Amino acid sequence: MYVCLCHGVSDKKIKQLALEEGICDVRGIKQCTALGSQCGKCIKQTKEILNETVPILYQKVS
Ligand code: FES
Numbered sequence: 001m002y003v004c005l006c007h008g009v010s011d012k013k014i015k016q017l018a019l020e021e022g023i024c025d026v027r028g029i030k031q032c033t034a035l036g037s038q039c040g041k042c043i044k045q046t047k048e049i050l051n052e053t054v055p056i057l058y059q060k061v062s
Helices: 011-021 026-032 043-061
Strands: 002-004
Touching: 002 011, 002 043, 011 026, 011 043, 026 043
Parallel strands: none
Antiparallel strands: none
C-alpha cells in the first residue's frame, strides 16, 4: 500500500527501512526517500507505521 502518493513510498518500504536500516523516525525516512516533501499528508500515517514497527525492531535486538 502506498503511504506517500506524491512520491510512491509504500508501507513496505518504510518497514524495510526501519527493520533493516534501523531508521526509527520520520526525519530519517524523509532523508532516505522523498516522503513528506510535497503535500505532507503521509506524515501521520508514517508515524503510525513506525509506532507499530519500531517495537519489533527492539524485540529483534534484545
Ligand atoms: S503524500 Fe507524501 S508528500 Fe504528499
